[in-house]
Amino acid sequence: MPTHSPRLLPMLVGAVVFVLAAPAYLTSQSAPLDQSAIVGTWVLDVSRSKYFPGPPPRSETRTYTSTADGVRGVVTRLYADGRTETFEYLANFDNEVAVSGTEAFDAIKLTKVDESTSEAVLMHAGMVFGTTRRVISRDGKTMTITFQRRDTTSSNTALYHRQ
Numbered sequence: 001m002p003t004h005s006p007r008l009l010p011m012l013v014g015a016v017v018f019v020l021a022a023p024a025y026l027t028s029q030s031a032p033l034d035q036s037a038i039v040g041t042w043v044l045d046v047s048r049s050k051y052f053p054g055p056p057p058r059s060e061t062r063t064y065t066s067t068a069d070g071v072r073g074v075v076t077r078l079y080a081d082g083r084t085e086t087f088e089y090l091a092n093f094d095n096e097v098a099v100s101g102t103e104a105f106d107a108i109k110l111t112k113v114d115e116s117t118s119e120a121v122l123m124h125a126g127m128v129f130g131t132t133r134r135v136i137s138r139d140g141k142t143m144t145i146t147f148q149r150r151d152t153t154s155s156n157t158a159l160y161h162r163q
Contacts, residue, residue, distance in 0.1 A: 037116065037136050038143075041062070042061070042064075042163065044057065044059060046059065060077040070091050073088065073090075091108065093118075130149040130154075131148050132148075141161065142159060145158045145160070
């Protein structure tokens with residue numbers, strides 16, 4: 001797997017956290033699923049999140065909308081160094097889909113674990129970059145995304161509140 005310069009690490013970490021939030025309530029090939037758990041606007045609670053090795057973003061807002069083909073995610077992030085970046089993607093379960101707007105990875109495959117949990121494998125040039133797990137609380141007010149990068153000790157736990 002290619003190595004990335006230290007300058008790219010904050011961007012890679014941010015991009016990974018973005019994809020970690022890939023929706024778990026998406027349209028599957030077998031039957032439509034309730035998408036209401038993920039659809040809406042979510043704001044990162046930086047003070048309750050952990051980014052190793054860091055630094056965390058200053059802020060992040062995620063907006064998910066339901067479409068006929070799955071869920072569209074738009075993430076706007078303000079990095080610690082002051083850069084702003086926006087990622088957009090369309091995702092659904094059990095299909096590898098392209099990711100644009102990041103150098104860290106170029107594809108994601110989501111798997112539904114249960115009604116509130118999904119997992120994702122992030123890939124770059126056909127190789128696994130990292131894995132994620134996203135859980136929405138029972139009351140639907142918080143979302144927790146964990147990330148583990150495959151080739152390093154990088155790991156993140158990000159907590160989001162529904163707006």
